[in-house]
Amino acid sequence: MSKTEHNEVILQVKNLRQYFRLGRKGIVKAVDDVSFDVYKGETLGLVGESGSGKTTTGRSIIRLYDPDGGEVYFEGNRIDGPMDKKTKKLLTKNMQMIFQDPQASLNGRMTVGDIIAEGLDVHGLYTSKQDKMKKVYEMLETVGLNREHASRYPHEFSGGQRQRIGIARALILDPKIVIADEPISALDVSIQAQVVNLMNELKKERD
Ligand SMILES: Nc1ncnc2c1ncn2[C@@H]1O[C@H](COP(=O)(O)OP(=O)(O)OP(=O)(O)O)[C@@H](O)[C@H]1O
Ligand SMILES: [Mg+2]
Incomplete structure (x- = not known):
């Protein structure tokens, strides 16, 4: 600690x-x-x-x-x-969770772009479609993916990439706290370190 x-x-x-x-x-x-x-x-x-x-x-x-x-x-x-409305909003914007099983926690019928943008939609945190996609692209790049991935579906990704999508979804609202439930245990040992390093970097960047 x-x-x-x-x-x-x-x-x-x-x-x-x-x-x-x-x-x-x-x-x-x-x-x-x-x-x-x-x-x-x-x-x-x-x-x-x-x-x-x-x-x-x-x-x-x-x-x-x-x-x-x-x-x-x-x-x-x-x-x-x-909770009153204000507290509920505070909570849903500022507390996010990353789940153990990236396969099960991503909606397979939604594009990766829509999955990542969902929180922005819920909270109305963009001024235009372009603004929204810009935020999604930036987030994809932050987690080591790229903008071409936005139009694809979760099943087209590896386990490690899917967990990066889960992290992007959790972080796009710039939450103040992230609850991570064994976020790497479903991943191959070879990519566990990548995801841990990514989370450490993001923690340093965003406190
Ligand atoms: N939705 C549920 N309905 C009934 N019992 C549940 C439910 N979720 C968890 N439990 C039970 O509550 C206890 C705690 O489960 P929990 O999943 O929180 O453990 P955990 O520490 O996360 O375990 P693991 O390390 O295996 O992930 C277990 O006995 C589990 O069977
Ligand atoms: Mg558990």
């Missing part, structure tokens, strides 16, 4: 709980009383055996699930329960 000099807490997780109810078979306490802080510019790694709740923790924080208990604050705004 390395803290930057400003020591600004960006994400605060307090006693997070996420249970899964399995009907008559009972309940899985996937996340139970998890607390940690993440500072601006910091990388925090969550380590634990399979099934210990790492993925669920990430998904609960970014609100793919509704937490059963505890508190989560993003830049001081509470995000674990009902």
